[in-house]
Amino acid sequence: MSTANAQPTDLDQRYGRTPRKGRRDRLTLIIAAAVFAVVLVAWVVWAGLDGSKPMVxxxxxxxxxxxxxxxxxxxxxxxxxxxxxxxxxxxxxxxxxxxxxxxxxxxxxxxxxxxxxxxxxxxxxxxxxxxxxxxxx
Known part of the structure; x- marks a missing residue:
């Protein structure tokens, strides 16, 4: 039984799955989502203000x-x-x-x-x- 408990840890280390990497991936995802949200809001504001010109x-x-x-x-x-x-x-x-x-x-x-x-x-x-x-x- 001790080998069964040790095996997932060995596989996690072998393939680079560590708690630290998981936190880093989540942080990267959160930052990317925040940047996307900022760009989207900036585009919506820009497009909204651009359409306010009088038309002919x-x-x-x-x-x-x-x-x-x-x-x-x-x-x-x-x-x-x-x-x-x-x-x-x-x-x-x-x-x-x-x-x-x-x-x-x-x-x-x-x-x-x-x-x-x-x-x-x-x-x-x-x-x-x-x-x-x-x-x-």
């Missing part, structure tokens, strides 16, 4: 092909009052290739939604005009 939205209302080199685009821009923005207006041909492009500055206003109409010169005949993207400036 644009909506195509209509387009008119004036001639082979000109398209008029009617659109609305919604953004917080007092903010300025810029919008990219584009003209596309029947193959959905961009044949005209223009950056338009949207002035600040006391209204949330403003309507605009801009002409875009094209390099080839276009069949549509639309707002590509708007951003606050």
């Amino acid at each position: 939205e644009a909506r195509d209302v209509a387009h008119t092909v004036i001639d082979d080199q000109t398209v008029r685009v009617d659109y609305e821009v919604s953004m917080p009052a007092g903010e300025t923005a810029s919008c990219a207006v584009q003209a596309l041909n029947e193959d959905f290739t961009v044949v005209g492009w223009k950056i338009v500055d949207v002035p600040a206003s006391d209204r949330f939604t403003q309507a605009f109409s801009d002409t875009v010169r094209t390099t080839l005949p276009a069949n549509t005009g639309l707002i590509y993207h708007c951003w606050l400036t």
